Amino acid sequence: MQWIQLKIDDRKIRVPEKTTILEACRMNNISVPTLCHDPELTNWGACRLCVVEIEGMRNLITSCTMEVQPGMVVKTSTPKVKEARKTILELIVANHDIDCLTCEKMGECELSKYAYEYGVKKDVFLGAKRKYELDDSNPFIIRDLNKCILCGKCVRACAEIQVNNVLDYSKRGFETQVGPAFNLPYGESECVFCGSCLAVCPVGALTEKQMTAKGRPWEYKKVQTTCPFCGTGCNFDLNIRDNKVVGITSNPNSPVNGRALCVKGRFGVDYIHSPNRLTKPLIKKKGEFVEAEWYEALKLVAEKFKTLKDQYGPDSLGALSSARCTNEENYLLQKFMRTVIGTNNIDHCART
Amino acid sequence: MAGLATSFGSGAMTNSIKEIPHSKVILVIGSNTTEAHPVIGSKIKQAVRNGCRLIVADPRKIELTGLAEVWLRLRPGTDITLINGLMHIILKRGWEDRSFIAERTVGFENLKELLREYTPDFVSRVTGVPEEQLYQAAEIYAASDCAQIFYTLGITEHTSGTDNVMSLANLAMLTGNVGKENSGVNPLRGQNNVQGACDMGALPNFYPGYQKVSDPKAQKKFEKAWGVSLNPNQGYMIPDMFAAALQGKLKAMYIMGEDPVLTDANANHVRQGLKALDFLVVQDIFLTETAKLADVVLPGASFAEKAGTFTNTERRVQMVNKAIDPLGKSKADWRIICDLAGIMGYHFIYKSTAEIMKEIASLTPQYCGITHERLGIRGMQWPVLGEDHYGTQFLHKDRFTRGKGLFMPVEARTPDELPDKDYPFLLSTGRKLEHYNITTRHSKVLEGHSSEELAELNPLDAEKLNISDGERVKVSSRRGELETRVKLTDRVPPGMIFMTFHYKESPVNVLTNAACDKVAGTYEYKVCAVQVSKLE
Incomplete structure (x- = not known):
């Protein structure tokens, strides 16, 4: 591997060849704003926000698409660069639905973060605004094209993470929009609701329906954990407020899946708070279940187990453990059967 | 688990998920990966996007078949014949990895002897896969310096499940495709x-x-x-437990986090077994069909x-x-077990x-x-x-867990129950993308998205039976019957019907056959004979 030496903001920097200027900056803690860039997706150069000045080049250059060259001299925060970035943001804001008060993205919106940083007010450029209907066609994702900044992250996530190619740009110029073929609503398209688009959207164009009006991002406690469904072992963050799981967000540090999830993992854990959950021990009396206290229920179980063991021997009892429970619980149940009961009658449904 | 444990000495996935997108050749057999393991499925799709050659063996036209260079549409339950057939071609063409076989394995001669009968002509007739596709698949798999196999319950949920797995292990060892990155035998749990x-x-x-x-x-x-x-x-293994309960030998069961009434084959038999017990304790987070039969229900977390x-x-x-915190008075399952042990005098x-x-x-x-x-x-x-070890990305590097890899020659066997005059359809069962076993029915959003069974039936069969798309039909087997709505689709070949086991309203396991693999005790969920008929 070749190392390239260059100068960024008067600092001498060495990075591996094929590194983009943007990556070189970020490796060296030089901040460059981006809206369309994502380290897991191909470089796109759509938002132009990452422009920098390069000595000897006539125009400003998008740093996310330009690889470093030996001896390059890059400047990331000249007045010309800042002015350009501000104008880009003003143009985006000019056609963005400034609905921040109730926008689900508030607090995590990257457009608002940079608008704040660059002092961008709304209504600098006046003119027509898009007016699209809200796409509320499915139980999972709300799509508000009036907030879309056409960064194309969702398009690339669909093509490169999920490899479903459901999303793309259509129409041109002011009418450009992103969505499924024929501009069908998500619910009528080939979308499988993996929600990768939702995980990468930098603004409030794609938001999660279940989490709507349930809390602000900063009000949630996030707890990384492992998905309870199939054997892939995806990780994600549970978003907790008031001892309640409000929803799931991707955690990019997840070792197996990164930000990718499936429809079940991302949206299906609302079963946790299903009204059908059992919350008290039950004892069947005369064919009907009656609620009981723990001690009463466990004492009954203990006595029954003891009586049957004494009368018919330990092998007259058996247990099914669970591929849904934790290792620790599976370990304890087999230990319980082998030591307390005295039998190897322990199995679970997935021993293939 | 038993199959790979016999061949390699360890019954686990040999390689890692992160290797998938960089694979050169992938053989997916008996796995509807994009629905049952969606994130792994998309990694396989990423691999294809990156130039990986994909072979899919599946009776159903699943999503991955559309991305495959070769789709081997085998008849359900003919996996061993297919794999033996691929190995026959590999040996005949001299594509085997001789040094790997000599240095790392034992038992090759027995396998060679067995494979003689599995000529392409014979294999094609049994499996229904055209001969040229057998040659193509064998060449793609054997010619690459690294190839991965992924399989799931389409391989294991057969009376020959353990043999099916050992057969795949044979294929991998024959071509030296195990013990290195991007190269192994991977059961998806x-x-x-x-x-x-x-x-x-x-x-x-x-x-x-x-x-x-x-x-x-x-x-x-x-x-x-x-x-x-x-x-x-x-x-006892699970199937033996229900039998022992009916014989009066098993008196009590403690079931934690399983719902065998819905998920075990021949559900009516399971239900009878559980009813025959003197005492049943179920520990779960929902009042499952099994919990309804219990004497005591303990709320887990x-x-x-x-x-x-x-x-x-x-x-x-x-x-x-x-x-x-656990909801209401429910408790973490491990605490419940500790409390019960305590009351029984164990600390x-x-x-x-x-x-x-x-x-x-x-x-x-x-x-x-x-x-x-x-x-x-x-x-x-x-x-x-140990405390200074960081874990293992892939198994069997340089040495198999059992020492040398063991070729176990396996003869093809037919499934326990095949369609006949009375029950002319082959029923196969599995999952769909929107649900996970039986828990997700309690998810409001997933239930809203996909609330009922849609059994897959080929339009040609539907025409003969005068059944239209979306119609409710009766499906019956020797063990039970149910009603379900059907979806007419060429995802299933004529003569086959596919159902999921998610819906208690159409509880498919009243139909399935409880015949099981002799070693692993896994039921044959993937093949049984049923009749499909119009509702009166």
């Missing part, structure tokens, strides 16, 4: 902690870490650790309400972190699950170096051999 439940010895013949209960040395080890004398007799670990399909032990005293893991690590060689603290946010892949 169906549930979040299948691997872990097996590792932890929730099995009638193994203590934790696959230490045999029949091995006196292992028995002594655990007697010493647990301070009691242990029963040396192997216990969901994964969000407790700490512990799951072990995923690539042997990665990962943290489950407590995010909220299961653990302050936390981290302490339980310490005990596990001290007794389970594969988990030796694992602590909750070390798992952190990235987990570790077993074997983790």
Whole structure:
């Protein structure tokens, strides 16, 4: 591997060849704003926000698409660069639905973060605004094209993470929009609701329906954990407020899946708070279940187990453990059967 | 588990999920990956996007068949014939890896002898796969310097499940495709902690870490650790438990987190078995169909309400972190077991699950170096051999766990029950993308999205039976019957019907056959004979 030496903001920097200027900056803690860039997706150069000045080049250059060259001299925060970035943001804001008060993205919106940083007010450029209907066609994702900044992250996530190619740009110029073929609503398209688009959207164009009006991002406690469904072992963050799981967000540090999830993992854990959950021990009396206290229920179980063991021997009892429970619980149940009961009658449904 | 354990010495996925997108050749057999393991499915699709050559063997036209260079549409239950046929071609063409066979394996001569009969002509007639596709698939798989196999329950949920797996292990060893990156035999585990439940010895013949209960040395080890004398007799596997209950030999069961009435084959038989018990305890988070039969129901806690670990399909032990308190008076399952043991006079005293893991690590060689603290946010892949070891990305490098890889020649056998005059359709069962077993029916959003069974039926069959798309029909087998709505689609070939097991309103396991694999005790969920008829 070749190392390239260059100068960024008067600092001498060495990075591996094929590194983009943007990556070189970020490796060296030089901040460059981006809206369309994502380290897991191909470089796109759509938002132009990452422009920098390069000595000897006539125009400003998008740093996310330009690889470093030996001896390059890059400047990331000249007045010309800042002015350009501000104008880009003003143009985006000019056609963005400034609905921040109730926008689900508030607090995590990257457009608002940079608008704040660059002092961008709304209504600098006046003119027509898009007016699209809200796409509320499915139980999972709300799509508000009036907030879309056409960064194309969702398009690339669909093509490169999920490899479903459901999303793309259509129409041109002011009418450009992103969505499924024929501009069908998500619910009528080939979308499988993996929600990768939702995980990468930098603004409030794609938001999660279940989490709507349930809390602000900063009000949630996030707890990384492992998905309870199939054997892939995806990780994600549970978003907790008031001892309640409000929803799931991707955690990019997840070792197996990164930000990718499936429809079940991302949206299906609302079963946790299903009204059908059992919350008290039950004892069947005369064919009907009656609620009981723990001690009463466990004492009954203990006595029954003891009586049957004494009368018919330990092998007259058996247990099914669970591929849904934790290792620790599976370990304890087999230990319980082998030591307390005295039998190897322990199995679970997935021993293939 | 038993199949790979015999061939390689370890019944686990040989490689890692992160290797998938960089694979050169992938053979997917008996796995509807994009629906049953969606994130792994999309990684396979990423691999194809990156230039990987994909072979798919599946009777159904699943999503991956559309991306495959070769789709081997075999008849259900003919997997061994197919794999033996591929090996026959590989040997005939001289594509086998001779040095790998000589240095790393034993038993090759027996296999060679067996394969002689599996000529392309014969294999094509049995499996229904055209001969040229057999040649194509054999060449793609054998010609690459690394090739991966992925399989799931389409391989294992057969009466010949263990043999099917050993057959795949033979194919991998024949071509030297095991023991290196992007090259191995990979069972995709169906549930979040299948691997872990097996590792932890929730099995009638193994203590934790696959230490045999029949091995006196292992028995002594655990007697010493647990301070009691242990029963040396192997216990009942699940199918035997229900039979023993009906014979009056099994009197009580303690069922934690399973719903066999819905998920075990021949559900009516299961229900009768459970009803025959003197005493049934079910510990679950919902009042399942099984719980309804219980004498005592103990409310456990969901994964969000407790700490512990799951072990995923690539042997990665990962943290489950407590995010909220158990709902109402429900309790973490591990605490319930400790409390019950306490009342019965045994001291299961653990302050936390981290302490339980310490005990596990001290007794389970594969988990030796694992602590909750070390798992952190990235987990570790077993074997983790000590406190200074960081885990194992792929198995069998340089040496198989059992020493030399063992070729186990396996003869093809037909499934236990095939369609006939009275029951002319072949029923196969599995999952769909929108649901996970039976829990997700309690998810409001998933239920809203996909609320009922849509059995897949070929339009040609539907025409003969005068059934239209979306119609409710009766499906019956020798064991039971149900009603379901059908979807007419060429995803299934004529003569086959496919149903999921998610819906208690159309409980497919009243139909399935409880014949099972002789070694693993896994039911033949993938093949049984049914009749489809119009509702009166």
